[in-house]
Amino acid sequence: MTLQILPVTGLPEIDADSDLAALIAKAATYRDGDVLVVTSKIVSKAEGRVLRATDREAAIDAETVRVVARRGPVRIVENRNGLVMAAAGVDASNTAPGTVLLLPEDPDASARALRVRLQQLTGLRLAVVLTDTFGRPWRNGLTDVAIGAAGLPALEDHRGRTDSHGNELAMTVTATADELAAAADLVKGKATGTPVAVVRGLGHLVTAEDGEGARPLVRASADDMFRLGTSEALRQAVTLRRTIRAFTPEPVDPGAVRRAVDAAVTAPAPHHTTPWRFVLLESAEVRTRLLDAMLAAWQRDLRELDGWDDARIARRTARGDVLRDAPYLVVPCLVTDGSHDYPDARRAAAEREMFTVAIGAAVQNLLVTLAGEGYGTAWVSSTMFCRDTVRAALDLPAGWDPMGAVAVGRPAEPPRERPARSAAAFVEVR
Structure with a gap:
C-alpha cells in the first residue's frame, strides 16, 4: 500500500459568500477513496462564523460550557461540542482585525454537508475530516486533531484481535481520524496558506455512509480520569x-x-x-x-x-x-x-x-x-x-x-x- 499526503493549493480567501465545496473540487484532481482533510477555519468562514468582537474573552465565555483548567489568562475549556481545548477554539488569527473566528457550530454536520457536495461535484467516493489545532496534556507542541468527520470511522477498535506474538489486544482503540489530521498537517498549516490536504491510499477506510462522525473521539466524563486541572x-x-x-x-x-x-x-x-x-x-x-x-x-x-x-x-x-x-x-x-x-x-x-x-x-x-x-x-x-x-x-x-x-x-x-x-x-x- 502506497500512502500519499498531497497539499491542495491555490484556494482563494474564503468568506461567507464562498462555495467552499466547489472551490475545493476545482483546486485539485481527486481519486476514488481519497480522504480530504480540511482545516475547520475555512469551514467556519464559509459558514459565517466570524464574530466582530473587541473582547475575545467574552467570545470565549459564550462558547464555553465548562472550565477545565485555568492558569492566569490561559483557559482550557470544554465547548458546546464536548471538545476540550484552549480558548474554546476562538481564534483571532487568520481573520480580519477586530474579529474572531468561532469553530463550526456542528463540525460533524459541516463535514457531512461538505462531503455530500464534493461527491456530487466529483462523482467520486470521498471522506472528509475537519481539523483544528490542539495542545495535549503532558506533551509540548501542537498538532491537528479531528473535530468533525464524514465517510470514515473516527476510531478503529482492535480489541479482540491478536498481535504478532498471538497476544489478544484488550485495550487498543486507534484514533484513526486524529492520525489523518496530524498527518495531513505536515503539508498544510496556518503559515503556508494551505488549508486542505488529500490523504491517498486509504480507500478501504472510506464508507458509503457518513458514519458517526468525530463524536466518538470525545471521551465520556465518566471515563475521564483527568477531567479537571x-x-x-x-x-x-x-x-x-x-x-x-x-x-x-x-x-x-x-x-x-x-x-x-x-x-x-x-x-x-x-x-x-x-x-x-x-x-x-x-x-x-x-x-x-x-x-x-x-x-x-x-x-x-x-x-x-x-x-x-x-x-x-x-x-x-x-x-x-x-x-x-x-x-x-x-x-x-x-x-x-x-x-x-x-x-x-x-x-x-x-x-x-x-x-x-x-x-x-x-x-x-x-x-x-x-x-x-x-x-x-x-x-x-x-x-x-x-x-x-x-x-x-x-x-x-x-x-x-x-x-x-x-x-x-x-x-x-x-x-x-x-x-x-x-x-x-x-x-x-x-
Missing part, C-alpha cells in the same frame, strides 16, 4: 463535599480512606505538633458495638438529664441512622500532646481552641479527598457528647478526644442542587 479539581471536590444522608451498600476501599488520611495530616497545627488520630472502623461488628453503646448513652442522658419521653428520644436518636447505615466510619480524635500548659483559664482556653481548629482543618482535608475519590461523607458530632463511651467501646487512650464521626460510602443519590453562595456576604475588608 489541579485547582479546578480541588474546587470541584470542595463543592462535592456535601453531607450525604444515604449510602449504597457498596464496600469502601480502605486504600482510598488511607489516602484521605494522608491528606488530612498535612493540615496546619500549632507548635509543630501532630494533634490528629483517625480511628478507621472497617469491621461491621465494631461499628455496631460503638453505635449501640452510644445509643444507650444518649438515651440515658436524654431521659435522666433532659427529662425527655421515649417518643422524643426516638426521634432525636434517629439522626444517628446515617452512621448506622454507612458501610464505613472514621472517628477523628484530637490529641493535645505538645500543648502549652497555661496557668490562667483564658490562655488555656485559647490553646485548646488552636488544637480544635487544627483537627477541623484535618477533617476538611479528609472529606475533600474522599469526595475526589467519589465517596460521599457525613461528619456527625455525636461522639463528642459521649466521649467516655466512645473511648471505652473502641479501647482508646484517655487522651484521645473523639471529635464526631465521619460516615463514608457511595452516595445513594446525587445531592440536591443548592444555590451558589457568594463570598461577598462573608467578607469584611479593613
